Every structure is written in C-alpha cells, then in structure tokens.
Amino acid sequence: MELLMAIAIGTLFGAGLYLCLRRRTLQVVLGFALLGHAVNLLILNMGGIRHGQPPLVNPAAAGYADPLVQALILTAIVIGFGVTAFLLVLAYRAYQETGSDEVNSPRDKHP
Template identity: 50%
Template sequence: MEILVASAIGVLSAAGIYLILRGRSFPVIIGMTFLSYGVNVFLFAMGRLSVDRPPIITSDAAEYTDPLPQALVLTAIVISFGMTALIVVLALRGFLETGSDRVDEGIPKLPEPAEERLTS
C-alpha cells in the first residue's frame, strides 16, 4: 500500500512539474493543480494511513487516527481551489489583452555578445 501511495505522489509531482514548464498557460494551470494534488496526498499519507479508526480520541477507542493531516489536507484543498480560480482568471485576462496564451511572451531577448556583433 505504501509503495502505491508513494508512486502516486511521485507521478503527480512529476506530471505537475513537467506541465508547469510548458509554454502555454493552460498546461501550467493543470500542472499546478497536479502538483497541489501530489502535496495533498503526501500530507494525507504523512499521518499514517489507517482504516476503521476514529479521528477523535474517545475513552472507548483503543486506537485513533491522527486528525492533524486531515485538517491540513482540507485547508490545502480550499487554498488550492482559490489559487486555481485566481490563476485561471489571470490567464484569461492575459489571453484577452495579448491575444495569446503563451507564458513566455514579453520576455526581453538578451543582447548579442560583442564577439558575434564584430564577426557578422
């Protein structure tokens, strides 16, 4: 079970980083979403996966699940949803103003080195 969860975290993180490095805004948004899913699964697995145990300490429960990772994941889900909505709005605004969804447009090009200017 641990290998499956670790593999899922690795695949989500790798896919997220790959998509973040793309040149268009939509894959960047999807990549950030995958990366946040990977972090959420990591936070959830950090609290040790356990089945059929209550998250709250009671007098009749022999064992319990740690509620802190669950609270962290719920908070991270809300924050990532808000950030995704903000990034989508910013990408849409950038597309409407520039007519392109490229994320690397507008970056000034570096000047040619002096040696190349002299030889050409």
C-alpha cells in the same frame, strides 16, 4: 498501501512538474493542480495511514487516525482552490489582452 501511495505521489509530482514546464498557460494551471494534489497526499501519508479508523479519540474504537493532517490538507485545498481560480482568471485576461496563451509570450521583451 504506503508503497502504493508513494508511487501515486511520485507520479503526480512528475506529471505536475512536466505540465508546469509547458508554455501554454492552461497546461501550467493543470500542472499546479496536480502538484497540489501530490503535496496533499504527501501530507496525508506523513500522518501515517490507519485503515477504517475515526479521526477522533474514541475509547470504544481500536485506535484513531491523525485528524491534524486532515485539517492541514483542508486548509491547503481551500488556499489552492482560491489561487487556482485567480490563476485561471488571470490567464484568461492575459489571453484577451495579449492574444497569446503562452506564459512568456515572444512580445515580452523589454526595451
């Protein structure tokens, strides 16, 4: 299971990084979304994977899953959501204003 997760994290990181290095803004936005998922999975993995166990200490259950990583990921998801929303609006406004959807448009040159 952990190997599978590691491969998934690696794939997400790779795909996200590739998209982040593209010139079009929408691809960059999607790249950051993928990177965010990769990091969230990484944190989940770092807490240790327990199959089918509750995230609280229950004397009746055999064990418990680490609840802290889930809290961390929840925080990260909320922040990521806000930033992605802002990024999308900014990309759209920049497109309206400059007529180009490239992150660094050729007209960017300074005097």
